[in-house]
Amino acid sequence: MRRIPLSALLGLFITGLYFFVAIFAPLIAPYGMGDVVGGVWESSSAHFWLGTDSIGRDLLTRMIYGGRTTIFIATVATLLSFSVGATMGFTAAVVGGWVDQGLSRFIDLVMAIPSLIFALVVLSVMPVTVTTLILVMGLLDSTRVFRLSRAIAVDITVMDYVEAARLRGEGQIWIIFREILPNALSPLVAEMGMRFIFMVLFISTLSFLGLGVQPPLADWGGIVKENKEGIVYGITAALYPAIAIATLAISVNLVADWILNRTTSLKGGR
Amino acid sequence: MLLEIRNLQIGATVHPPGEPSRDIVIVDGVSLTLEKGRVLGLIGESGAGKSTIGLSPMAYGRGGVRITGGEILLNGRDIRKAGPAGLRDLRGREVTYVAQSAAAAFNPAKKLMEQVIETTLLHGLASRSEAEARAIKLFGKLGLPNPETIGNRFPHQVSGGQLQRVMTAMALCPQPELVIFDEPTTALDVTTQIEVLAAIKEAIRDTGVAALYITHDLAVVAQVSDEIMVLRSGKMVEYGPVQQIIEAPREEYTRALVSVRSIEHEEKTPVGEPVLAVKGITARYRGTHFDVLKRVTVDLRPGQTLAVVGESGSGKSTLARVITGLLPPRAGTIRFAGRTLSADLAGRSKDDLRELQMIYQMADVAMNPRHTVGTIIGRPLEFYFGLTGEAKRKRVQELLDEIEMGAGFIDRYPAELSGGQKQRVCIARALAAKPKLIICDEVTSALDPLVADGILKLLLSLQKREGVAYLFITHDLATVKAIADSIAVMYRGEVVRYGTKSDVLAPPFDDYTDLLLSSVPEMKIGWLEEVIAHRKMESAGN
Numbered sequence: 080m081r082r083i084p085l086s087a088l089l090g091l092f093i094t095g096l097y098f099f100v101a102i103f104a105p106l107i108a109p110y111g112m113g114d115v116v117g118g119v120w121e122s123s124s125a126h127f128w129l130g131t132d133s134i135g136r137d138l139l140t141r142m143i144y145g146g147r148t149t150i151f152i153a154t155v156a157t158l159l160s161f162s163v164g165a166t167m168g169f170t171a172a173v174v175g176g177w178v179d180q181g182l183s184r185f186i187d188l189v190m191a192i193p194s195l196i197f198a199l200v201v202l203s204v205m206p207v208t209v210t211t212l213i214l215v216m217g218l219l220d221s222t223r224v225f226r227l228s229r230a231i232a233v234d235i236t237v238m239d240y241v242e243a244a245r246l247r248g249e250g251q252i253w254i255i256f257r258e259i260l261p262n263a264l265s266p267l268v269a270e271m272g273m274r275f276i277f278m279v280l281f282i283s284t285l286s287f288l289g290l291g292v293q294p295p296l297a298d299w300g301g302i303v304k305e306n307k308e309g310i311v312y313g314i315t316a317a318l319y320p321a322i323a324i325a326t327l328a329i330s331v332n333l334v335a336d337w338i339l340n341r342t343t344s345l346k347g348g349r
Numbered sequence: 350m351l352l353e354i355r356n357l358q359i360g361a362t363v364h365p366p367g368e369p370s371r372d373i374v375i376v377d378g379v380s381l382t383l384e385k386g387r388v389l390g391l392i393g394e395s396g397a398g399k400s401t402i403g404l405s406p407m408a409y410g411r412g413g414v415r416i417t418g419g420e421i422l423l424n425g426r427d428i429r430k431a432g433p434a435g436l437r438d439l440r441g442r443e444v445t446y447v448a449q450s451a452a453a454a455f456n457p458a459k460k461l462m463e464q465v466i467e468t469t470l471l472h473g474l475a476s477r478s479e480a481e482a483r484a485i486k487l488f489g490k491l492g493l494p495n496p497e498t499i500g501n502r503f504p505h506q507v508s509g510g511q512l513q514r515v516m517t518a519m520a521l522c523p524q525p526e527l528v529i530f531d532e533p534t535t536a537l538d539v540t541t542q543i544e545v546l547a548a549i550k551e552a553i554r555d556t557g558v559a560a561l562y563i564t565h566d567l568a569v570v571a572q573v574s575d576e577i578m579v580l581r582s583g584k585m586v587e588y589g590p591v592q593q594i595i596e597a598p599r600e601e602y603t604r605a606l607v608s609v610r611s612i613e614h615e616e617k618t619p620v621g622e623p624v625l626a627v628k629g630i631t632a633r634y635r636g637t638h639f640d641v642l643k644r645v646t647v648d649l650r651p652g653q654t655l656a657v658v659g660e661s662g663s664g665k666s667t668l669a670r671v672i673t674g675l676l677p678p679r680a681g682t683i684r685f686a687g688r689t690l691s692a693d694l695a696g697r698s699k700d701d702l703r704e705l706q707m708i709y710q711m712a713d714v715a716m717n718p719r720h721t722v723g724t725i726i727g728r729p730l731e732f733y734f735g736l737t738g739e740a741k742r743k744r745v746q747e748l749l750d751e752i753e754m755g756a757g758f759i760d761r762y763p764a765e766l767s768g769g770q771k772q773r774v775c776i777a778r779a780l781a782a783k784p785k786l787i788i789c790d791e792v793t794s795a796l797d798p799l800v801a802d803g804i805l806k807l808l809l810s811l812q813k814r815e816g817v818a819y820l821f822i823t824h825d826l827a828t829v830k831a832i833a834d835s836i837a838v839m840y841r842g843e844v845v846r847y848g849t850k851s852d853v854l855a856p857p858f859d860d861y862t863d864l865l866l867s868s869v870p871e872m873k874i875g876w877l878e879e880v881i882a883h884r885k886m887e888s889a890g891n
Contacts, residue, residue, distance in 0.1 A: 245675075245694065249732070261720075
């Protein structure tokens with residue numbers, strides 16, 4: 080095992096911490112998620128480390144549960160968007176012809192509609208559950224992944240080793256997953272770090288607008304929404320989710336950069 | 350003394366991923382002298398440091414390369430002490446440079462004339478009209494068509510050979526004292542190379558400029574240089590007049606370079622049913638309106654080699670695509686091993702695919718960089734014969750032994766192999782399928798001469814052992830002589846000459862075969878002038 084650079088170690092630590100807290104939220108959180116335990120917008124104290132929110136719930140508890148929801152939804156949606164987007168993108172590039180045209184133009188069509196508006200329309204007619212949220216976010220975001228993976232795969236399919244595989248008689252599955260995917264992984268991993276953060280922002284935005292995670296479930300966007308009036312009176316409650324998102328964004332990308340460095344080495348670096 | 354280099358040391362810092370950076374020495378203790386009007390050839394295989402040394406009279410290091418020691422005296426002053434302003438003044442005024450790939454070195458958005466006179470104007474060496482007059486004179490001297498108007502064209506509007514000559518004009522326009530030619534003809538076809546070579550030689554003689562000529566082809570450098578320095582891994586091997594290097598090399602390594610391509614191959618007589626019979630193939634690419642192949646008919650007997658020769662654009666690689674099924678032809682049939690092949694790849698049986706294998710020119714892109722050697726060679730075994738686990742690994746090792754690569758390679762990635770080793774792995778991958786025919790598409794042209802020699806010998810010995818037939822596509826006639834049993838010469842999509850090797854290579858020649866044959870540089874002083882005097886036609890690339 081070679082040394083992990085300091086930046087990656089830091090990123091790994093913070094990301095790990097967030098995920099750990101998210102997974103074990105019920106054990107870590109000092110109070111129950113919906114318990115009203117204090118006065119409105121109390122400032123931080125030994126009892127309430129981050130103070131309390133607009134109806135007197137402990138903010139740290141809300142942040143922990145909120146992180147659990149936000150990170151879970153963002154992670155699953157990212158995985159969904161990458162599996163769907165990359166598979167479609169690679170297929171379009173490898174098969175080419177009408178399949179490529181059809182898929183690409185359909186994706187263009189979807190991308191022509193701003194995804195926030197698209198999501199708002201869909202969510203306003205569908206029952207808003209965690210599953211629908213994940214599906215809507217994942218599928219909408221897969222259009223971006225499709226574009227990227229198709230562009231990468233188009234460059235790879237013209238390589239001689241892909242031609243050699245075709246001449247050997249290999250099927251599309253082998254070509255996509257054994258010839259193209261390993262070579263497309265580096266840019267995709269880099270993009271994944273980025274897209275995960277966009278997912279966090281996306282779900283936060285939806286919740287802020289009231290169409291995302293529904294109360295009494297907590298999530299970071301919802302916490303901003305509930306406490307936004309406090310900013311006028313100098314209450315910082317609404318800023319904590321912002322800090323959480325920013326630190327998560329930086330640390331996830333530090334990790335992604337490090338993975339990228341490792342996987343770009345072609346000399347058995349993995 | 351125009352240029353004197355004493356004990357030159359050049360180093361660089363490498364940053365292998367995951368390891369600490371370290372300094373390496375690229376050129377070590379090289380000394381040379383060059384007088385006005387003389388030409389020094391720098392020769393060596395890739396990685397010998399010849400380009401790095403060649404750029405040192407401009408005190409320039411490419412990509413993080415640094416000059417770390419020694420003296421470079423240009424007209425008596427040490428240019429290492431010149432400083433940035435001094436160097437800027439020197440580059441393009443006293444020393445100019447001709448790059449290998451003219452197509453990549455020109456700005457595609459500007460007209461040729463603008464680029465040719467740019468340096469001259471920047472240094473204030475002439476007024477615009479004077480510079481243009483100079484350039485036009487140089488165009489004429491370099492044998493470019495329409496010297497008055499060619500400067501108004503854009504780089505994509507002239508051929509590769511012409512572009513290379515325009516770049517030479519660009520280098521000569523400021524009337525420098527020293528020109529550095531960095532492999533100026535390597536990227537060109539043989540038939541074009543010879544014209545560019547002659548033009549460069551004449552221009553050097555007429556302008557009285559001194560030159561450093563960098564190449565890996567000893568036969569080429571013998572035509573233009575007065576002296577030759579042979580380099581290997583950054584060190585000087587031998588340094589002397591052309592005559593002595595060619596005729597009486599002192600060092601073992603130089604002798605190997607001089608005698609390269611001396612494989613003797615006994616031609617086999619065409620017997621038996623052809624393993625491959627290509628009949629009346631006409632093909633064109635989708636969306637185009639001319640036939641790349643016109644009624645091509647050739648036969649190949651089992652266990653023999655058919656060489657398909659021609660310059661770029663002659664359709665020889667397209668023929669390979671048609672035979673492999675990547676490009677269905679418009680007319681004609683292909684019979685292979687006694688059955689008619691489906692025109693389309695999708696219509697071929699697994700056995701058709703297995704028995705017809707292919708080896709590519711660029712071994713590094715012919716192998717998936719993310720697969721180990723074991724996977725690359727093992728996949729055909731698994732795919733065609735269902736071998737797995739230990740049996741597969743054992744067979745892979747046998748194949749590795751067959752290509753003269755021992756244990757310890759099986760778990761390596763392609764990036765951890767040298768160019769020659771990569772090509773050997775590709776050969777092993779083809780062999781793994783137990784084919785009847787292997788199509789070799791320019792398999793040696795990206796390799797250094799000595800390495801290429803090794804590959805050819807390997808192919809010949811494999812043919813003897815396995816009885817496999819080769820369709821050998823190449824533009825290099827020396828290779829053809831070394832390996833072929835029969836030859837098809839292609840020109841603009843047609844087979845212009847076809848027969849056994851001795852028939853094709855015996856006079857009387859048709860004009861094109863004559864041009865092709867006479868263009869192969871020979872390791873003989875004065876060969877260039879002889880050939881130019883006897884040419885019957887111009888190359889297609891001109």
